[in-house]
Amino acid sequence: MLKGKHIVLGITGGIAAYKSASLVRLLVKAGADVQVIMTPNAKEFITPLTLSTLSGKPVISEFFTANTGEWHSHVDLGLWADAMVVAPATASTIAKMANGVADNMLVTTYLSAKAPVFVAPAMDLDMMRHPSTLRNISLLQSYGNHIIEPAEGELASHLVGKGRMEEPENIVKALDTFFEKELSLKGKKILVTAGPTYEKIDPVRFIGNYSSGKMGYAIADCAAARGAEVVLISGPVSIIPTQPSVRVVKVESAKEMLAECERAYPDCNIAIMTAAVADYAPTEVSDKKIKRETTGIDSIALIKNPDIAATLGSKKKDGQILVGFALETDNEINNALEKLGRKNLDMIVLNSLRVAGAGFRTDTNKISICYPDNTRTDYDLKPKTEVAEDILDAVTELCKKD
Numbered sequence: 001m002l003k004g005k006h007i008v009l010g011i012t013g014g015i016a017a018y019k020s021a022s023l024v025r026l027l028v029k030a031g032a033d034v035q036v037i038m039t040p041n042a043k044e045f046i047t048p049l050t051l052s053t054l055s056g057k058p059v060i061s062e063f064f065t066a067n068t069g070e071w072h073s074h075v076d077l078g079l080w081a082d083a084m085v086v087a088p089a090t091a092s093t094i095a096k097m098a099n100g101v102a103d104n105m106l107v108t109t110y111l112s113a114k115a116p117v118f119v120a121p122a123m124d125l126d127m128m129r130h131p132s133t134l135r136n137i138s139l140l141q142s143y144g145n146h147i148i149e150p151a152e153g154e155l156a157s158h159l160v161g162k163g164r165m166e167e168p169e170n171i172v173k174a175l176d177t178f179f180e181k182e183l184s185l186k187g188k189k190i191l192v193t194a195g196p197t198y199e200k201i202d203p204v205r206f207i208g209n210y211s212s213g214k215m216g217y218a219i220a221d222c223a224a225a226r227g228a229e230v231v232l233i234s235g236p237v238s239i240i241p242t243q244p245s246v247r248v249v250k251v252e253s254a255k256e257m258l259a260e261c262e263r264a265y266p267d268c269n270i271a272i273m274t275a276a277v278a279d280y281a282p283t284e285v286s287d288k289k290i291k292r293e294t295t296g297i298d299s300i301a302l303i304k305n306p307d308i309a310a311t312l313g314s315k316k317k318d319g320q321i322l323v324g325f326a327l328e329t330d331n332e333i334n335n336a337l338e339k340l341g342r343k344n345l346d347m348i349v350l351n352s353l354r355v356a357g358a359g360f361r362t363d364t365n366k367i368s369i370c371y372p373d374n375t376r377t378d379y380d381l382k383p384k385t386e387v388a389e390d391i392l393d394a395v396t397e398l399c400k401k402d
């Protein structure tokens with residue numbers, strides 16, 4: 001997977017920098033084209049000569065070469081990279097990356113990089129667990145950067161704990177897996193529904209629900225990152241996709257969502273229905289605000305909305321994969337399996353409102369995936385971004401079976 005990939009390897013000033021020589025060697029052996037950038041302090045731990053010899057390219061450390069005045073463009077490097085890896089990443093560099101302190105070539109290139117970024121922290125255990133380091137690491141994660149967790153073991157201080165840079169072999173493995181996944185949905189067209197629907201009562205009121213859209217947007221982003229062409233048909237939410245290639249179609253009501261889904265579905269290989277579609281809409285929509293004292297009403301007559309998933313299920317062609325969600329409060333598995341059959345789904349993702357941290361408006365979710373043969377996989381409670389990865393791994397497996 002690394003053959004021909006352009007890797008910018010950022011090395012910072014920590015004792016683990018000695019392992020960078022092996023990392024460069026392994027990357028080059030795997031066929032990658034490696035450009036090393038060192039912070040000035042990193043040169044105290046390992047020489048540029050070692051790294052330029054192993055990578056076959058002059059190491060970059062300053063913004064320009066002193067004797068020739070040659071300018072090193074961090075922008076060009078940022079564009080050249082298929083991935084940027086910072087290993088070892090010291091607490092100081094992590095803090096600079098998290099806060100945009102661009103006072104060296106490494107952080108400047110990081111800020112210009114369009115490619116995915118992998119960060120392998122290495123530091124003493126107390127620095128590693130300091131709230132400031134933990135906050136900076138979670139900031140990097142929130143930017144979509146991948147953290148290669150440090151291992152536990154004996155540290156340079158001879159203390160034992162978490163802080164050892166992950167072994168070069170495992171860093172290469174993490175990159176390899178990433179590139180494998182990145183290509184796993186290439187050529188697939190994926191439809192995702194997300195968010196709530198709003199069913200109008202009058203110009204200022206609607207029937208809706210608490211869905212934030214986070215799960216659907218995370219799936220759309222993850223599918224786009226894996227190379228899929230994604231159309232995201234979304235009810236009203238306050239978030240946007242992080243992947244620029246996701247095409248968003250905004251709708252309000254279930255009927256509008258159905259119309260857009262029917263337009264997109266025939267060309268899609270996969271449809272993932274995460275939207276919390278309102279099951280009912282008012283029979284009549286008042287074109288004027290309903291006034292309490294004059295036009296006031298005692299009740300709202302409702303009519304059943306179309307079932308979008310079931311409609312697509314009835315039109316499913318050979319080779320198309322249809323995935324549904326079930327948000328349940330009781331009798332979860334049976335309800336999910338009943339929906340799987342009724343809507344002609346290939347798998348259903350179940351989340352229970354009884355589990356703390358799962359369901360609406362949370363950043364985490366705990367799911368089970370159920371299949372038509374009654375098999376089931378249960379997953380741990382995790383951030384929705386990671387749940388999206390699990391769901392797309394399962395979808396990718398279904399694609400392989402087809």
Ligand code: CTP
Pocket residue numbers: 193254273274275276277278279305306307308309310323324325326327339
């Ligand atoms: N769904 C849909 N259109 C609807 C209702 C639901 O496409 N009108 C989809 C959801 O996006 C989800 C799945 O069907 O993927 C199950 O949704 P859920 O609300 O759990 O089920 P319902 O069919 O509405 O059943 P109930 O309200 O009885 O739980």
